[in-house]
Amino acid sequence: MSEIKFISENKINIGTNSKILLRKFTRPSTLISLGLLFLIIFCALFASILAPTNPYDLKVVSILDSRLSPGDKMLNGTVAWLGTDGAGRDVLSAIIFGLRTSLVVAISSAVIALIAGLFVGLIAGFYGGKIDAFLMRIVDIQLSFPAILVALVLLALLGKGIDKVIIALAIVQWAIYARTVRAAAIVERNKEYIQAASCLGLSNSLIIWKHLLPNSISPLIVLATLQTAHSISIEATLSFLGVGVPITEPSLGSLISNGFDFILSGAYWITFFPGLMLLATVAAINIFGDQLRIILNPRVNR
Amino acid sequence: MVIKNLLEIDDLNIRFMSDQETVNAVRDVSITLSSGEVLGIVGESGAGKSTIGNAIVNLLDAPGEIVKGKVIFEGQNLVGMDDKAMRTIRGKKIGMIFQDPQTSLNPIMTIGNQLIETIRFTKDIDDVSAYNEATELLESVGIDNPKLRMKSYPHQFSGGMRQRVVIALSLAGNPDLIIADEPTTALDVSVQSQILELIKSLCKKRRLGVIIITHDIGVIANIADRVTVMYNGSIVETGLVRQVLLSPKHDYTKSLIAAVPRSDIKLKRFQSIDFIEGNTHRNKRINLDNHWLGEKLNQKKSAKAISVIDLNKEFILKNSILFKNRIYLKAVNNVSFDINKGESFGIVGESGSGKSTIARLIAGLIKVDTGSIKIFDQEVVNNKNRGEVINSQRDVQMIFQDPYSSLNPRMKVQDIIAEPIKFYKTASDDNMIIEIVSDLLNHVGMSKADLLKYPNQFSGGQRQRISIARALASRPKILICDEPTSSLDVSVQAHILNLLKDLQDELGLTMLFISHDLPVIRQMCDRVAVMRKGNICEINTTENIFNKPKHSYTKELISLIPKIESVN
Numbered sequence: 106m107s108e109i110k111f112i113s114e115n116k117i118n119i120g121t122n123s124k125i126l127l128r129k130f131t132r133p134s135t136l137i138s139l140g141l142l143f144l145i146i147f148c149a150l151f152a153s154i155l156a157p158t159n160p161y162d163l164k165v166v167s168i169l170d171s172r173l174s175p176g177d178k179m180l181n182g183t184v185a186w187l188g189t190d191g192a193g194r195d196v197l198s199a200i201i202f203g204l205r206t207s208l209v210v211a212i213s214s215a216v217i218a219l220i221a222g223l224f225v226g227l228i229a230g231f232y233g234g235k236i237d238a239f240l241m242r243i244v245d246i247q248l249s250f251p252a253i254l255v256a257l258v259l260l261a262l263l264g265k266g267i268d269k270v271i272i273a274l275a276i277v278q279w280a281i282y283a284r285t286v287r288a289a290a291i292v293e294r295n296k297e298y299i300q301a302a303s304c305l306g307l308s309n310s311l312i313i314w315k316h317l318l319p320n321s322i323s324p325l326i327v328l329a330t331l332q333t334a335h336s337i338s339i340e341a342t343l344s345f346l347g348v349g350v351p352i353t354e355p356s357l358g359s360l361i362s363n364g365f366d367f368i369l370s371g372a373y374w375i376t377f378f379p380g381l382m383l384l385a386t387v388a389a390i391n392i393f394g395d396q397l398r399i400i401l402n403p404r405v406n407r
Numbered sequence: 408m409v410i411k412n413l414l415e416i417d418d419l420n421i422r423f424m425s426d427q428e429t430v431n432a433v434r435d436v437s438i439t440l441s442s443g444e445v446l447g448i449v450g451e452s453g454a455g456k457s458t459i460g461n462a463i464v465n466l467l468d469a470p471g472e473i474v475k476g477k478v479i480f481e482g483q484n485l486v487g488m489d490d491k492a493m494r495t496i497r498g499k500k501i502g503m504i505f506q507d508p509q510t511s512l513n514p515i516m517t518i519g520n521q522l523i524e525t526i527r528f529t530k531d532i533d534d535v536s537a538y539n540e541a542t543e544l545l546e547s548v549g550i551d552n553p554k555l556r557m558k559s560y561p562h563q564f565s566g567g568m569r570q571r572v573v574i575a576l577s578l579a580g581n582p583d584l585i586i587a588d589e590p591t592t593a594l595d596v597s598v599q600s601q602i603l604e605l606i607k608s609l610c611k612k613r614r615l616g617v618i619i620i621t622h623d624i625g626v627i628a629n630i631a632d633r634v635t636v637m638y639n640g641s642i643v644e645t646g647l648v649r650q651v652l653l654s655p656k657h658d659y660t661k662s663l664i665a666a667v668p669r670s671d672i673k674l675k676r677f678q679s680i681d682f683i684e685g686n687t688h689r690n691k692r693i694n695l696d697n698h699w700l701g702e703k704l705n706q707k708k709s710a711k712a713i714s715v716i717d718l719n720k721e722f723i724l725k726n727s728i729l730f731k732n733r734i735y736l737k738a739v740n741n742v743s744f745d746i747n748k749g750e751s752f753g754i755v756g757e758s759g760s761g762k763s764t765i766a767r768l769i770a771g772l773i774k775v776d777t778g779s780i781k782i783f784d785q786e787v788v789n790n791k792n793r794g795e796v797i798n799s800q801r802d803v804q805m806i807f808q809d810p811y812s813s814l815n816p817r818m819k820v821q822d823i824i825a826e827p828i829k830f831y832k833t834a835s836d837d838n839m840i841i842e843i844v845s846d847l848l849n850h851v852g853m854s855k856a857d858l859l860k861y862p863n864q865f866s867g868g869q870r871q872r873i874s875i876a877r878a879l880a881s882r883p884k885i886l887i888c889d890e891p892t893s894s895l896d897v898s899v900q901a902h903i904l905n906l907l908k909d910l911q912d913e914l915g916l917t918m919l920f921i922s923h924d925l926p927v928i929r930q931m932c933d934r935v936a937v938m939r940k941g942n943i944c945e946i947n948t949t950e951n952i953f954n955k956p957k958h959s960y961t962k963e964l965i966s967l968i969p970k971i972e973s974v975n
Contacts, residue, residue, distance in 0.1 A: 297807035297809055297812045297813035298813050298814055300772050300805070301805065301814075301874070302826075304770050304772065305801075305830060305877075306797050306830070306831075311830075320816065
């Protein structure tokens with residue numbers, strides 16, 4: 106018989122997790138989407154510095170520059186790399202500023218919806234029974250209407266303005282978060298550490314806050330990224346339909362609709378480039394969300 | 408005819424390689440098996456016993472690989488054999504029985520079709536003779552009315568019946584060797600003994616070679632002819648069951664056998680089990696007079712810690728708007744008992760007997776339907792005064808079965824144990840909390856260095872120690888242990904049971920101990936209640952329950968305990 110090494114029971118396996126995480130993070134698809142995402146956010150944050158011109162400064166914008174093709178020089182000497190629109194605004198600058206509006210609307214509505222959904226989902230998952238049934242029926246009703254329809258009706262009621270769009274988008278989205286959190290919360294609620302906590306005499310709100318919330322939140326991280334992309338496109342649709350953000354603060358959607366009148370007369374760039382940007386943004390966020398799902402899933406260890 | 412060397416494993420080495428580490432799961436293992444013989448492979452989790460079973464039939468999970476060694480079955484080396492050739496052996500020459508009968512049967516096929524399919528796969532016969540053979544097989548594994556049962560689906564069978572079907576399936580190809588991996592672990596004790604009896608008789612009747620892989624020494628004692636003890640990938644001892652179990656040679660075997668709770672006599676502690684978790688000694692006793700745990704411990708005068716009268720609890724199995732269409736399960740049916748202060752009271756019963764429900768009712772985790780529960784003479788059922796209830800419930804703390812889900816994975820050990828202290832404000836400042844927490848950890852046999860770790864960095868036994876420390880942190884007077892060791896290895900179980908005994912001694916705790924495992928109950932409890940289907944059959948002192956059982960069900964349970972002492 107060979108020599109036997111007797112190990113004690115407390116063999117610990119630390120360090121390997123962070124290694125796997127790092128390896129997952131450095132895969133090409135993750136890095137590319139992450140890079141693109143950073144670029145987009147960077148552009149949006151520093152729009153006023155990065156943009157060649159300020160498209161909303163009426164002193165600079167001249168009607169004489171209208172509908173220049175990509176690469177032409179404007180009156181003040183700057184080159185309009187992506188052309189100009191019907192009012193003589195530089196499309197590149199408009200996109201960079203529009204990106205900012207789009208992201209602000211999408212992210213803030215996602216955050217509001219997440220908090221509301223988290224609250225409802227945790228309550229429903231923790232208490233179960235009638236409370237759960239009641240809340241989930243509201244969620245069902247909410248989800249049975251097409252998101253765009255609900256948003257349209259809400260905006261018709263609320264009126265125009267960025268804040269109104271954010272509220273409308275949050276109302277459209279909270280139900281998805283609520284349902285996801287509830288599912289996670291029900292699984293956690295039946296685990297013994299929750300029972301141990303109630304054995305200690307902790308109040309329900311404390312149990313929800315300290316024990317249930319931290320353990321139910323991880324599926325939301327992925328959902329929130331994907332939903333942000335979703336709300337960018339809903340917002341773009343609303344703006345395209347003319348009920349979205351006000352004309353003074355155009356988003357990618359309103360830029361697309363702005364150029365729609367000229368698309369048949371050959372000035373494709375006014376619509377095309379904002380559309381391309383919208384596609385790139387949504388795709389980057391979606392791919393990143395997908396990668397995040399793989400990274401956070403402990404079962405995929407490749 | 409006895410084939411001398413039906414299976415011969417020679418110098419088998421298996422390793423699992425990953426980026427982080429290489430695990431030598433099996434090292435230099437040699438085993439021989441003759442036909443008509445039952446060989447038991449016993450060991451604790453991680454010993455490599457299942458890996459050997461899988462390696463024999465080439466079912467090693469990636470990244471496992473056989474580094475060297477031979478598996479010679481009927482003169483053929485199975486190592487390195489290609490999949491096609493292996494398929495003619497697996498299922499036909501070698502049958503397999505797995506742990507969970509729930510998952511090893513296809514839920515959407517009738518038992519009959521599954522049997523016929525397997526028979527036709529192994530033999531070249533038509534449907535009618537396959538059908539006849541299937542019914543014969545079902546009959547031979549002790550299923551009544553085989554013709555009728557052929558049409559049933561797996562969910563229409565109980566766990567034990569399902570395992571019989573799995574055995575019938577493994578016999579379908581008329582194999583020479585059966586590998587049974589924990590065949591009775593998921594079953595109740597009464598079913599377990601029937602299944603073991605069946606495997607044993609089939610082995611003798613059909614001249615099969617059987618390898619039983621198990622963690623349970625009681626199973627080995629019941630069924631095996633020879634036993635191989637494994638530890639950490641290597642064989643430490645092989646021999647006749649009688650010889651190995653009654654006069655073990657190796658230190659590991661000795662401590663493993665010492666750790667198995669005995670059902671014949673009550674020992675004060677488990678002795679000589681320091682082999683495995685050797686470094687978890689508690690270095691001092693708790694003296695209640697000057698210890699934090701004893702502070703303000705207002706001694707209750709009542710002699711009865713818990714008094715339960717006519718307790719009832721129903722669960723709705725099938726809901727319906729019409730009341731008469733609802734189907735209820737009476738989980739607890741008119742149960743009454745008293746637990747005296749400082750006593751260890753056991754509740755024993757098979758799964759579904761309602762014993763865990765009682766624990767949860769007393770701990771206030773689920774609502775009582777009717778009846779009364781008094782904790783130190785304080786009624787807690789339907790008591791409008793919330794303060795009184797919370798105060799009483801605080802005296803009762805629970806230790807749960809599954810150490811992997813009973814600790815919040817996102818909290819540090821320090822915060823987990825400090826939670827009740829902070830909540831009840833029983834410490835004056837943060838430094839004192841840390842001091843108390845590390846002292847408690849020390850008393851459950853863990854070190855101060857563990858304070859900042861997360862639960863996933865610990866083994867099952869260590870997590871259970873943390874759970875115990877958390878329960879103690881609210882200064883309970885009653886500890887409810889709901890199957891506290893049933894998911895732990897036997898040596899770890901012995902350590903945890905010793906710890907609970909010590910703590911009870913030192914703190915004068917009252918204990919309600921719930922288990923399906925009679926020997927564990929025997930070691931832990933002063934008095935025992937035997938439960939069946941929501942009713943209490945018998946309450947008596949442990950000595951009387953085990954030596955002079957009155958109720959027929961108790962007698963049956965006692966007679967079914969697998970005993971090491973009764974090796975044939």
